[in-house]
Amino acid sequence: MSDWDSPPTPREMPSPARVEAFSDGVFAIIITLLVLDLHVPRMDALNGETLAAALLQQWPTYLAYVLSFLQVGVVWANHHTMFHYIRHSDHFLLVGNLLLLLCTALLPFTTAVFAEYGLAGRSDMQLAAFIYSAELAVAGIFFNILWRHALRAGLTNPSADPHRLHALTWHWMFVPMFYGIAFLLTFISPYLSVCIYILLLFYYALPGPSVISWIAAQRARSSARRLIEQRQAGIRRGLE
Numbered sequence: 001m002s003d004w005d006s007p008p009t010p011r012e013m014p015s016p017a018r019v020e021a022f023s024d025g026v027f028a029i030i031i032t033l034l035v036l037d038l039h040v041p042r043m044d045a046l047n048g049e050t051l052a053a054a055l056l057q058q059w060p061t062y063l064a065y066v067l068s069f070l071q072v073g074v075v076w077a078n079h080h081t082m083f084h085y086i087r088h089s090d091h092f093l094l095v096g097n098l099l100l101l102l103c104t105a106l107l108p109f110t111t112a113v114f115a116e117y118g119l120a121g122r123s124d125m126q127l128a129a130f131i132y133s134a135e136l137a138v139a140g141i142f143f144n145i146l147w148r149h150a151l152r153a154g155l156t157n158p159s160a161d162p163h164r165l166h167a168l169t170w171h172w173m174f175v176p177m178f179y180g181i182a183f184l185l186t187f188i189s190p191y192l193s194v195c196i197y198i199l200l201l202f203y204y205a206l207p208g209p210s211v212i213s214w215i216a217a218q219r220a221r222s223s224a225r226r227l228i229e230q231r232q233a234g235i236r237r238g239l240e
Contacts, residue, residue, distance in 0.1 A: 016089040016155075019097055020080075026101045027076040033108040034068050037061055037115055060118025067197050068111040071136065074204045075104055075143070078172065082147055085165065088155045096146040103139035110135045129190035133183040136197075140176035147172060163223070167215035171208065175200070 038061060041054035079100075086093075110132045117128040147169065150156055156165065182196035203211075 014089050016083055016086050019089055019094060020083045023079060023097060023101060027072060030105055030107060031069060031072045034065055034111060037112050038065060061115040064111045064115035068107050070201050072107060074201060085156045085160050086150050087157045090153060092149055093155060096142060096149060100139060100142040100146055103135060103142055106135050125190050126186050129186040129193045133179055133186055133193050137176050137179035137183055140179050144172055144176060163216040163219040166219055167212045170215055171212050
């Protein structure tokens with residue numbers, strides 16, 4: 001193999017700093033666009049209603065805004081955590097990250113659809129929740145593909161705790177799984193899908209970090225036990 005054909009060494013691989021900076025900019029724009037769906041009721045369109053009544057009629061828009069704002073925040077926070085462990089980038093990482101941003105950037109559109117048809121007929125409401133859940137599930141799949149590629153390609157920090165990397169893999173695997181469940185629940189009731197969104201937001205905001213630490217600690221203890229058992233077995237074989 002010539003020098004031209006040899007794969008780049010980790011030192012020759014570019015830093016992911018620009019990837020992370022570009023992603024942060026996209027996340028900031030997405031989160032800003034979400035607020036554009038909030039509209040002030042026009043005085044000439046109240047038709048005798050009070051301002052309070054007109055504002056209350058827009059509650060699906062408020063709910064969709066809060067859910068989507070927090071969803072983008074969760075994706076950004078986990079994206080930040082992922083790139084904390086990534087030390088190098090390659091072409092696949094760039095493409096995978098763009099696909100993740102592609103899906104996340106659709107959230108203002110799916111949020112607008114979900115808010116607009118939140119009080120519509122059952123079929124329209126189901127379709128709106130269906131689109132919203134599908135978009136989040138696909139984003140979760142691309143997120144996991146990105147992380148698993150970084151692990152397989154050796155793009156992560158070699159000094160990082162392998163048990164924590166394993167725990168993060170399991171932690172993030174739940175994202176597309178639960179959004180897939182929300183996707184299926186839209187056929188039963190769109191409100192059940194909303195419950196899954198809220199449950200996931202609660203998990204990643206509160207018990208999620210503790211679950212990661214617990215999985216990492218359990219795996220570390222299990223590895224230590226196996227190492228002790230192997231050493232004891234080697235000692236026994238040496239004495240026989």
